[in-house]
Amino acid sequence: MPLYSMTGFGAASGGGEGFSVSVEISSVNRKQLDVSVSLPHGMNSLEQECRNRISSAVRRGRVQCSVVISSESSAGAAGRFDIGAIQSYLCDLETVSEKIGLLNDVTLSSLMVQLGDTGRFARVISPEEARPVLSGALDAALEKLTEARRTEGVVLESALVSFLDAMKNIKSQVAARAPAVPVRYRDVLLKRIENLGAGLPADSEALAREVAFFADKCDISEELDRLEAHFIHFSKAMAEEGEPSGRMLDFICQEMSREINTIGSKANDAFISSMVLEFKSKLEALREQVQNVE
Numbered sequence: 669m670p671l672y673s674m675t676g677f678g679a680a681s682g683g684g685e686g687f688s689v690s691v692e693i694s695s696v697n698r699k700q701l702d703v704s705v706s707l708p709h710g711m712n713s714l715e716q717e718c719r720n721r722i723s724s725a726v727r728r729g730r731v732q733c734s735v736v737i738s739s740e741s742s743a744g745a746a747g748r749f750d751i752g753a754i755q756s757y758l759c760d761l762e763t764v765s766e767k768i769g770l771l772n773d774v775t776l777s778s779l780m781v782q783l784g785d786t787g788r789f790a791r792v793i794s795p796e797e798a799r800p801v802l803s804g805a806l807d808a809a810l811e812k813l814t815e816a817r818r819t820e821g822v823v824l825e826s827a828l829v830s831f832l833d834a835m836k837n838i839k840s841q842v843a844a845r846a847p848a849v850p851v852r853y854r855d856v857l858l859k860r861i862e863n864l865g866a867g868l869p870a871d872s873e874a875l876a877r878e879v880a881f882f883a884d885k886c887d888i889s890e891e892l893d894r895l896e897a898h899f900i901h902f903s904k905a906m907a908e909e910g911e912p913s914g915r916m917l918d919f920i921c922q923e924m925s926r927e928i929n930t931i932g933s934k935a936n937d938a939f940i941s942s943m944v945l946e947f948k949s950k951l952e953a954l955r956e957q958v959q960n961v962e
Contacts, residue, residue: 670818670821670822670825671821671822671824671825671828671906671913671961671962672814672817672818672820672821672912672961672962673816673817673818673820673821673823673824673960673961673962674695674696674697674698674728674729674817674914674960674961674962675695675696675697675729675817675820675960676694676695676813676814676816676817676820677692677693677694677695677812677813677816678692678693678694678808678809678810678811678812678813678814678815678816679691679692679693679809679812680805680806680807680808680809680811680812681805682801682802682804682805682808683801684793684797684798684800684801685797686739687737687738687739687793687797687798687801688737688738688801689735689736689737689798689801689802689805690735690736690737690738690805691733691734691735691736691802691805691806691808691809692733692734692809693722693731693732693733693734693806693809693810693813694731694732694813695726695729695730695731695732695813695817696729696730697729697730697959697960698728698729698730699728699915700728701723701726701727701728701729701731702729702730702731703719703722703723703726703731703733704730704731704732704733705718705719705722705733705735706732706733706734706735707735708735708736708737710792710793710794710795711735711737711795711798711802713795714795714798714799714802717799717803718733718735718802718806721803721806721807721810722806722810725810725813725814726810726813726814726962727911727912727962728912728914728915728962729962733806733809735802735806737793737798737802758774758779761774817962820960821961821962824957824960824961825906827957828906828917828954828957828958828961829906831950831951831953831954831957832899832902832903832954834950835899835924835947835950835951835954836899838943838946838947838950839892839895839896839899839947841943842888842892842931842940842943842944842947843892845937845939845940845943846887846888846889846892846940849935849936849937849940852937887934888930888931888934888935888940891927891930891931891934892927892931894923894927895924895927895928895931898920898923898924898927901920902917902920902921902924905917905920912961912962913961913962914958914959914961914962917958917961918955918958918959921951921954921955921958924951925948925951928944928947928948928951931944931947932944
């Protein structure tokens with residue numbers, strides 16, 4: 669499957685009769701899936717439905733979903749306010765006016781101040797009424813989130829391939845250098861013996877044993893073979909269909925690190941040691957990018 673980043677954002681909105689629903693979804697890195705849904709008061713019954721929809725679209729990462737439901741000003745008083753509650757309020761004012769003998773001077777302007785300053789006259793939107801509008805807005809926001817994660821995933825994939833190619837190049841240089849290490853050790857050993865004034869022929873059995881022991885001790889062929897296998901596995905995991913590959917890629921990076929550390933401990937060669945440092949630098953950069961993959 670294509671690589672997806674765990675970072676993204678999506679927003680969408682929808683409208684009902686006299687109200688609108690706005691949904692914003694953002695996601696960041698996290699090893700497991702962690703979904704947080706913020707709904708307006710009275711809409712808690714819709715939370716699990718929102719979670720289920722998000723979980724079907726996102727497999728890893730911390731996802732925060734914010735839902736805002738508001739009355740539409742363009743819908744007029746009939747859409748924004750509970751007309752029955754307002755009429756009851758005006759009747760109560762009229763009753764009070766008659767009982768205490770004060771003029772009921774409520775005007776439309778003063779009533780609008782009351783409607784704007786308090787929420788008790790707002791029309792109550794039920795979860796059942798909001799559900800289809802919220803569902804559509806949520807799906808649209810999730811689609812945008814997925815597209816954003818996919819777009820960043822393309823960039824991540826390019827970076828991963830680049831770092832992996834750099835590591836393959838380093839591995840080739842190390843593999844080319846490795847056979848010369850025992851030969852160099854033999855020449856250095858002969859030189860030291862010569863400087864000490866001790867005569868020892870180049871075909872000495874003792875020298876051959878010493879060089880053979882050193883060659884076996886610094887042999888990194890198995891580590892290089894396993895490293896090559898990890899490179900192949902890494903590339904396959906990036907292109908594999910099915911489950912998200914982030915966890916597998918991270919595990920392969922750990923195995924690469926194990927082989928690189930062993931090469932460094934066995935190398936006994938300044939050039940290979942310098943290449944190991946390059947190895948570690950590229951691997952660290954690779955792992956940083958892998959942490960962003962779903």
